[in-house]
Amino acid sequence: MNLYHYFEKEKGPFVNLSELPLDEAQKIQDNLQNEGKVFATRRNPQYLSRRRYLEQLTRKMFIEKGGLPIRQTPYYMVVEECLWLNTWYKTADHIRIPISEFDLKTLSFTYGDTFPTFSPKVTDHLEFRKTVYTYDEILKVINKYGLPQNDWKEPIFAQPAYVEVQVWSDWPIAQYRSQE
Incomplete structure (x- = not known):
């Protein structure tokens, strides 16, 4: 199994708004929206505060399942x-990393993007809603439902588009950041 990270080529991989103070992150988000050229322009004004809330929620749920996150975000x-995901960027690029390079205890998963997975507006009660998975658990979900990106042509609100991976460690990310 491989994990993919998509990013804006000129900015480089693994740039993370959540690592910044909220006011600095908001300025960057505002600039992206003013440019109007990338997926980030579609985010609502509460995006950053909601993102920070969801990151702490997924971290807490992951710890409760025995996960060992090292990072706060x-x-x-x-x-x-x-x-x-290439369509999210002006000039997209990606990195592919075999999952074998990671400590599985530092990876959590959601079946779909975290935002719709935990959205109170999504009321379909599918088993993967409001759930964070460990590696062994997500394998069972993928076995049952397949990879979402294999089953659709165009994204539909709240329909899982991919299996999201939250990487809670700098290893091996740091070596890929320094290579760019």
Whole structure:
């Protein structure tokens, strides 16, 4: 299994708004929205506060399942290739890392993006809603439902588009950041 990270080529991989103070992150988000050229322009004004809340929620749920996060905020990846994520960027690039390079106890998963997975507006009661998975658990979900990106042509609100991976460690991310 491979994990993919998609990013804006000129900015480089694993740049994380959550690592910044809220006011600094908000300025960057505002600039992205003013440019109007990337997926980030579609985010609502509460995006950053909601993101920080969801990151702490997923971290807490992961710890309750025996996960061992090292970082306070995750890096984001997806399970296997999802070409649609290239459309989020002006000049997209990606990194592929075999999952064998990671300590599995530092990886949590959601079946779909964290935002719709935990959205109070999504009321379909599917088993993967409001759930954080360990590696062994997500394998069972993928076995049952498949990889979401293999089953759709266009994204639909709240429909899982990929399996999101929250990486709670700097290893091996640091070596990929320094290579760029």
